[in-house]
Amino acid sequence: MIQFGFANQVTQILQNLRPDRQSLLVSATFDSRLQRRCQEWMNHPTRISIGKTGQSSKHVTQHVLCLPDPHAKIAFLKETLPTFVNVGRTLVFCATKHGVEDLAAELRTVLPVETLHGDRHPMDRKAALKAFTNGDIKVLVATDVAGRGLDIPQVSTVVNFDPPKNWETHLHRIGRSGRLSAEDQKQHEGSAYTLLLPSNGDLPRL
Numbered sequence: 001m002i003q004f005g006f007a008n009q010v011t012q013i014l015q016n017l018r019p020d021r022q023s024l025l026v027s028a029t030f031d032s033r034l035q036r037r038c039q040e041w042m043n044h045p046t047r048i049s050i051g052k053t054g055q056s057s058k059h060v061t062q063h064v065l066c067l068p069d070p071h072a073k074i075a076f077l078k079e080t081l082p083t084f085v086n087v088g089r090t091l092v093f094c095a096t097k098h099g100v101e102d103l104a105a106e107l108r109t110v111l112p113v114e115t116l117h118g119d120r121h122p123m124d125r126k127a128a129l130k131a132f133t134n135g136d137i138k139v140l141v142a143t144d145v146a147g148r149g150l151d152i153p154q155v156s157t158v159v160n161f162d163p164p165k166n167w168e169t170h171l172h173r174i175g176r177s178g179r180l181s182a183e184d185q186k187q188h189e190g191s192a193y194t195l196l197l198p199s200n201g202d203l204p205r206l
Contacts, residue, residue: 007037014041059178060158060190066198073161073195074103078110085111085138088156091176092141095162103161104141116142147172160194170194 014023023042025034038045067073077092084090092107094100097117107113114128114137131137133152140146141161147169155177164170177190 011041019043059187060174060192062174063191063193064196065193066196066200069197073197074106076195077103077107077159077161081107081110081139084157084159088138088154089132089135089152090139090157090159091146091152091155091173092139092159092161093147093164093173094141094143095165097143099162100141100143107139107141111139112137113139113141116140116146118143118145144169144173146176152176154188156188156190158190158192160192163194163196163200 025038025042025045065076067076081090092103094103097119100115100117104113104115114131116125116128116132120128128137128140129152132140135154144164146152158174158177160170160173164173174190174192177192178188
């Protein structure tokens with residue numbers, strides 16, 4: 001609710017509830033903005049953390065490649081995607097909605113690809129996500145809308161076609177792979193590839 005801009009409405013609701021209520025706030029991350037809201041909304045909050053905050057999963061092997069230009073990044077994906085999909089589902093992140101569609105058009109010359117971003121109709125987003133989750137489509141190109149809040153099983157590879165803006169976004173993206181299966185409680189291993197250009201030298205250290 002905070003992410004979608006409804007923090008003020010949540011505050012109004014909580015202000016109209018009895019003060020001796022019991023409240024639970026569950027979040028995959030706990031950034032400074034959320035910490036401030038927690039102090040505002042809760043009386044004497046108790047924090048319970050599972051795992052280490054701000055660290056990537058040890059079950060995801062990370063690779064960073066510095067390529068000369070955007071054409072080289074596309075060529076890398078076209079060459080490696082057939083191998084990636086033989087292992088499992090592949091999730092490719094782009095910075096913009098237009099970037100998602102442009103890259104998907106390029107990749108469709110190699111294999112079937114679906115897209116996920118905010119400009120798509122909700123029914124189209126739902127259909128794309130269902131096709132990817134069911135394994136009908138093995139490659140999903142998306143903006144950071146797919147970086148959190150989605151439990152997609154058996155994602156083996158994440159590719160940062162466009163690098164993330166910060167460390168937290170990076171953790172969310174690569175955390176789509178190397179997950180514990182809810183079905184068989186089996187820990188899966190994953191891989192993450194971040195594709196950089198010489199112009200990305202000013203990015204925060206990931």
